[in-house]
Amino acid sequence: MKKWIQAFRLRTLPLSLSCILMGNFLAAWVGRFDCWVGSLTILTTVFLQILSNLANDYGDSIHGADSDHREGPSRAVQTGSITLVQMRKAIYLFAGLSLLSGILLIWIVFQDQIVIALSFLALGLMAIYAAITYTAGNNPYGYVGLGDISVFIFFGLVGVVGSYYMQTKSFNSIILLPAISSGFLATGVLNVNNIRDIESDIKAGKRSIPVRIGRKAAVAYHTILIIGAIITALLFTGLTFTSWAQFLFLLITPLLLKNVVAVRSKTNAMELDPYLKQLAISTLLFVLLFGLGLNLT
Template sequence: MPTLKDWVEAARPRTLPLALASIGMGAFLAASVEQFRWEVLVLTVLTTIFLQVLSNFANDYGDSIHGADSNDREGPQRAVQSGAISPAAMRRAMSLFALLSFVSGVTLLLISIQWNIQVLVVFLGLGLLAIAAAITYTSGKKPYGYAGLGDISVLIFFGLVGVLGSFYLHTAFFDPLTILPALSCGLLSVAVLNVNNIRDIKTDALAGKKSIPVRLGRSRAVIYHWLLLSVGITCSVVFVLLSYNTAYQWIFLLSVPLLIKNGIAVQTKKQAVELDPYLKQLALSTLIYVLTFGIGHLL
């Protein structure tokens, strides 16, 4: 019988700051044009948490079923792999959080968009895609994470959809310039996934999980990591240059040393146990980047 601790560990709370970063960015951008809505923020936070927990449960289940979370895995042990939670119980939990995500998302749309049918259909479709992406990353007959497509999915949902979607739900309009901070969030989120995949490169290769690091090899995956970090920050620099008002907008540069520290760690630390803490470090650094970016645009 799984304990509450088992479920909390399977939910992976340390991934939540990264999930909340993109909707936080959207909310800050909306506030900078005086269109912020508290009820939208609360519901986007709730929906995002449900989706992230769903994704983590599905990842735990799928990797255990497909062999990536074997006894040879060097990262933290997973709930289904260890036997703490049975596959059947995890499937039920996945169904529950898929339902919670859907109900919360529909409530969000009805409050923010109301009965604008065309926009409602678009966002409902995006929401269903997000639920499907969370489940099929490592679950199902052909999980796209095993084909190395996880990076693209993260860029889309943790970047473009998360930031642009939440900005629209606050403001009811689309600003093309916000694509740049959306890309920043997305690329830094992909970098977090890349740290995870570099850590698990050996066991993923054995399980047939063709992540980007498995395809590139470790040395090229490190170069890819530096590109993700540098291009992510460059997008924000370009955004500030194009929308410059005050020097406060550059406050986000205070987060750059944290990103550099992560890049150095990924490059130099070869053991999984040494690299694992830098998953949390980069997720928190991304959240700090969003907070400093947002505060700088409100001052």
């Protein structure tokens, strides 16, 4: 089990859960929260994140991004602890679990609204497809620098707005601000990963954003993402202000800025690697304090 738990990359789960928690906090803020719906949303997201991690392990191994040149943590297929055949079976398993969990969630929420149910089913299938084809398949979009856009959409807009809509069956344009904030932070985590792997990605032909624009510009891009996340959260708070408790999320600002400084100063891949986890956990804490402050009003 140990090799599979390592392949699941549990340290990425706080990041994937952040956008779902943000959507549920916003739903609770308007007085519309169902515990069962929230729990199923989280379960589906966990399955999707594990699916994405397994597919990434598989895809990077067959395309050469996970090789002896890579300086980050070793991967299961790369080291041979899990074979390609075993990894393919695991990918099929978690794709199926994601689909079953998503269908159950959609049925519970939208069983009397067929058109909306089918729309969310299509969105779920897109999420499964995006999780698998990021680095796997014949034309992985992560290898041409489109990973950032996908992460921003699914870990920001879709994750927050979708989970909010699941709870409320309504849409409020103001929630786009915290959705953008979540998307920026999630994209920041991917950017740290890609900055760390610049050298090995160049050798593997993986054209991530940092590979395309260079490390210096990628660091500036990272700064924009983190500062942008703080600003959009502040804009939402200013527009909905009722209590100073809503500014609780600012307590995490020093951790976010520490990440920016680390990305700028640490050029060694192994030194930079811990700041992936640091930013993922900081993002989760940011969302938890944001939601707590919002619902204390």
